[in-house]
Amino acid sequence: MLPESLKREVKEINAEKFKQMLLVATNVLKEVENEINDLNIFPVPDGDTGTNMYLTLSNAVEEVENTTEDSVGIIANNLAMGALMGARGNSGVILSQLLRGLSDGIGDAKVLTAEVLADGLEKAANKAYQAVMKPVEGTILTVSKDVGRRAQDLADELTVAELLIEAVKEAEKSVLKTPELLDKLKEAGVVDAGGKGYQMFLTGLLQGLTSDGAVITTTKGLTGKKIPDRKEGRTESEFGYCTEFIIKGARIEDDEFKEILNKYGDSIIAVKSNDILKVHVHAKNPGLVLEEGLKYGQLTRIKIENMSEQHEERLKKEIESEVEDKQLQNLDGIGVLAVAAGEGLETIFKKLGVSYVLLGGQSMNPSIQDLLDGVNKVNTDKVIILPNNKNVISTAEQIKELTNKEVEVIPTRTIPQGVTAMMLFNPEGDLGEVSSDMKEEVEFVKTGEITYAVRDTKIKEIEINKDDILGLNEGNIEVVCNDYNQATLDLLEEMVEEDDSLITIYVGEEVSDNDKNALIDSLEKTYDEFDIEIYDGGQPIYYYIISVE
Template identity: 45%
Template sequence: MKTQTIDGEMLVKMFRYGAKNLEINKRIVDELNVFPVPDGDTGTNMSLTFNHSVSEFDKIEILNVYSVAKTASSGALIGARGNSGVILSQLLRGFAEGCKGQDYLDVGLLGNAIKLAADVAYKAVMKPTEGTILTVAREMGEFAMAKINDYDGLETYLLDVINHGKATLQKTPEMLPVLKEAGVVDAGGQGLICIVEGALKALINEELGVEIEINSGSLDKFVDDSYMKAEDITFGYCTEFIIKNALEVNDDELREYFNTLGDCVLVIKDDEIVKVHLHTDHPGLALERAGSLGSLTRLKIDNMREQFEDKGTKTETIPKPYGFIAVSPGDGLTKLFKDLGVTQVISGGQTMNPSTQDFLNEVDQLNAETIFIFPNNSNIIMAAKQASEISDKQVIVIPSKSIPQCIASMLAFSPEAQAAENREAMTAAIENVATGEVTYAVRDTKINGLKIKKSDVIGITNGEIKFTGKSIQKVTRDLLTSMVNEDSELISIYYGKDTPKEEANALADELTEVFEDCDVEIHYGGQPLYYYIVSVE
């Protein structure tokens, strides 16, 4: 019997099978990666990104294809690792756009979603390179749309879409000389084929040959420590685990305690589960405290100094093509930057302006041919530029004045492009995102016709105070109303360390209703002083 529609439950299964099939084959995909890119191995990055997507499915309250696709998209955006992971997150974002408002997918709706996936991913990359995952995705999307009237069942339809993608993949060496020289097909394209082949196996109820359980097996890292060098290590043991049944755990108090044991602390609470990552010389103390709060699972302790000794120094003398330094005012934003491929992060921002020497210290630590710096604040750009002029390395300052500009710029980066091309694309990208900030007044004043009292909430965009009031939510809504136009598609919200998660989620729900034509994404930024940083694209 032919399958006519895919519902939310089946789409969850297809995503899980796709993630597992990629995980099984990620080493094969890694071996295809001929470019010495700074964001790691393609297969591993894509697998970790997609695994993060499916790990979010337990949070879905109303199960339909849009909620599933939207959850996968949001999970990939946060969990994206490396260039390939970012592109995969954009493919999922486009697929979710194609599922918007739908409870199920038939051949026509599925074809449209596949086509939109490629369209959104192409749009996210300033100068798409043919012969990559983008080409494979585009060809599959165009074939899927052209053939929607030729099939009365989903199984054969999806199989033929995949076969067309595989045929395109085999042509990628003719499009990219470096692939032909190495005798391989594009790694990202192969990773995408692994995902959709796994999805098809779910649809036809064919086993992958191993138990389908994304959360079992090897522990994917919560934090990417691959950018570190031996001299960066202050505390020797990278310690990671999950606390289950932790409903009553106060994550702020737990984070404060772990900071007394080491650094690089990450504590993420999600209902009854708490994810923990830290570098410490006393992993036993960390586990003892955590074990008193709930049951522990997915424990992983690595001796980082030993790992670096095992690696040796041979490859360390070979510079990577690119390195990235960004200024971050919050721990949530720092994690997001690392997921996007930023190599080094300097803590700072408003009231905490890094010096020229701070930038030079980070530049000196990077073994890269070209280094991009993102100041992320207009008051920091001059110090960054001065560091670029003093350094004897090739340092390019992207004049980002906000966090969203940095994110947009990183999404425009292409590891295959030359430094000058990347500079142009990444600089242009910062002009395509509108940024707003919501904070409070520190004194009475009058500006732009507004009478502002000390402690009033103020909304800022384009460097000007546009709104003021007593309600954080209202000022934020008014600010976004002034920023959104008929071409806007995405609203991103980054809430600060003093903004309760419940209030941020309530704001996101409200904005989803107010701006029906826009996707609304919310992320923990952890920045001080600013209740929200927002962007509109």
């Protein structure tokens, strides 16, 4: 904190100091990313509020960190634009709106004063509320509103430094009150994750203001993990064994493990979500890499390929993919972009007529820029977007304002809803009529999902332990057990109704052939009068995705 003697002296903040505050705020969000993720009400692998807010802010700060502008207003405007394009998930979209409102309040001010900051914080809250169709109190919206009001009440009495201190205090108090306003937070015993994220953003700004300059002054390397383009910079030294595996219960951070892997190979990717660490490395001796992984947890989904033998086949596939992309870019009528993860699901959607499948979904929410790039790859003037995940819908809605194309978003919350919507897709029809028909069809499908718990919790008197298998019916936890096949059968008992006749199962990447065949046998015996369809979806996170119609 600032020494008492300096609080009254810091009456304005210039552009360079404001940039430092934003950089530090980004680093603070990175430090608390997992802590915020763990505030997720449901114990399932999620889109991760902390991750989405951090990646959104990272993208925003990249837009300003190298600017030489000496105006706080210009920096704030660039920040808002970067946040918009980098926004991921619901929390990221709301954060981008908060930053847009902050920019509106700052206006063209060259320096930040208490009055300017108060206007920015108040307009940030107003902008966020406007962006949400049905605002819910006890969330990040409430926290931003409380902070904005408090800032306006004190703007005439305090310096900008003192005002920011009070804003942080108000955010802390407001976050602690969120369970009193939202019953599901109280039941889960957590505060609102988005509100906590906003509190930490303001805390980061304050830390940046009080810093003596000894801070990380770049966001490079902090903005997410990008897989290198295999067509660029390929040399013979890269050939060896492509080694991939997952460490469950990982007792090491991704950056630390990457340092360890540096001595074994290159093209290293290590991405951690909760206690799951996914690893990719090109190594001459994969056995040594696996030994290192065993030191920090249980290994699963081990995949080793001889890259020299696979090189020609991969080049062939890349060429075929490029040809396919070019063909997709010459469509007439209406094109469709669908969000999905898993080779099987990608194939299914393309067979149904989807023009472009964007990798993403649960725990992998695409950014607005990702979606916009995807829309641009569909060379039609009319595009339908299928988000296929509730946390991607609000991101997809932003695309309408960012392109000259006519865009309709079908608010599909699940993969089965997306598949069902495509049954009514007519590429030659009227965009309004086609999208309306697709939206109506979505309501006739029921979705079940089999996943796992990432933490201990209690929901509606149900005791849940970490690693329990969970059965979700329309997103609600209805089954808890220790076997994903049994969970599937138990969940179907809850889902199937008298008029239903079709059960479709999309099998995830972690399910063995033996388990899949055992499930098929059980389904055929129990639901002998039903049509049963089984597809290899290859999706992560979900052992099975279930559709009942």
